[in-house]
C-alpha cells in the first residue's frame with residue numbers, strides 16, 4: 242500500500258520531548274527546516290499488510306488459523322471478540338538510517354538526533370494513516386477495528402516479533418529481523434490490530450489501558466477507568 246508519511250509538528254515535538262512545537266528551541270527549529278528537504282529525498286516508504294483469521298483466544302493467548310500463537314493477556318483481551326487480525330510492517334527504507342549514521346560519524350549529533358526524531362514521527366504517522374484507512378474501510382462494511390499493538394509494547398514480548406515475521410512475507414517490504422528481534426531498516430514498525438463485526442452498536446473495541454494500574458507508562462492511550470462501587 243502506498244502511504245506518504247507526513248511529519249506533523251506536534252507529533253515531532255513529542256518525539257523531541259516537548260509539549261508543543263513552539264516550545265522547541267529556535268536553533269532546533271532551524272535545523273528541522275534545513276533537514277526537511279533532506280528527509281523527503283531519503284525516505285522510501287512501503288507498507289505490507291495481510292489478514293489472518295483468529296482460531297480462538299484462550300488464557301492470554303491468541304491462536305491464529307495459520308498456526309502461530311501470540312502470548313499476551315492484554316492483546317488477547319483486546320482481540321477476544323475479533324474474527325480476524327491485520328498484521329503489518331511499515332518502513333521508511335534504509336537511506337534515512339544511512340544519513341543518521343553519516344551525521345553521527347561526522348559528530349553532527351544535534352542534526353542526527355533531530356533527523357532520527359523526524360523519522361520516528363514519520364513512521365508513526367504512516368501507521369496511523371494506514372490504521373485510519375482500514376478503520377474507514379471496515380466501517381463501510383459494518384465492522385470496526387481495534388487499537389494497534391506491536392511486539393515489545395505493553396505486555397507483548399519483543400521476542401514474539403519472530404512469530405509475526407514468520408507469518409508475514411516480509412520480503413515484500415525488505416525488512417529484516419536480527420537475533421535481538423530488532424528490525425532493519427531501524428525506522429520500521431510492525432504490529433497487528435483486530436477486526437470486529439459489530440459496528441452498528443457503536444465503538445465497542447477494548448482499550449487495555451482502562452484496566453491498567455501502571456501510573457508511569459509512557460505508552461498509555463487512555464486514562465484508567467474507575468470501577469463503580471456497589
Ligand code: SF4
Nearest residue numbers: 395449450453458461
Ligand atoms: S498503561 Fe496501557 S500501554 Fe501502558 S502497560 Fe498499561 S495497558 Fe499497557
